Amino acid sequence: MARPRIRHIAINTHDRDKVADYYKEHFGLEEKSRGPNGTIYLSDGFVDVALISSPNLPYGIHHFGFVVDSVKAVEESVKATANANTYGAIAESWITDPEENRVDVSEHGWPV
Numbered sequence: 001m002a003r004p005r006i007r008h009i010a011i012n013t014h015d016r017d018k019v020a021d022y023y024k025e026h027f028g029l030e031e032k033s034r035g036p037n038g039t040i041y042l043s044d045g046f047v048d049v050a051l052i053s054s055p056n057l058p059y060g061i062h063h064f065g066f067v068v069d070s071v072k073a074v075e076e077s078v079k080a081t082a083n084a085n086t087y088g089a090i091a092e093s094w095i096t097d098p099e100e101n102r103v104d105v106s107e108h109g110w111p112v
Contacts, residue, residue, distance in 0.1 A: 004066040004074075008048040008104070012062045016040045016051040023049065063094065065104030074105050 013019045020040045023029040029042040029049065040051040052062060068074055071093050075082050082093035082105055094104045 002069055004068045004105075006047060006064055007067045007106070008050055008065045010050040010052055010062045010064070012052050012054055012057050012059050014053070014059060016053050019051050063102035063104055065094075065106060068105050068107060071105050071107055 011019070016038060017040070020031060020042060023042055024031060027044070029044055032041045032043050032048070034040055038053060042049040042051065054062075071082055074095065078095055080095055082095050085092055085094060085104075092106050092108070094102050097103055
């Protein structure tokens, strides 16, 4: 199996537009798209940043995601069943690490 690659980081923000403008102006990130729920997708060409806004979740880094060859192989390795994505985002599945941090796992990557 190829080494999984971190492909995206999701940040829960109070003001997505303000945060998007900051990263575009100061770090040269490019806005790739906006989701139907208002998520703003930015990219530096290698790693993508999803700016989400959910007042019911803690603000800051919400999760990050890996592109993997096989979600099934990840499940076998971590000895857990990946949760189906029910949040309307792109990755197919997610798991949690030993401290309950959410980690997306996707065989298809990030569309932006």
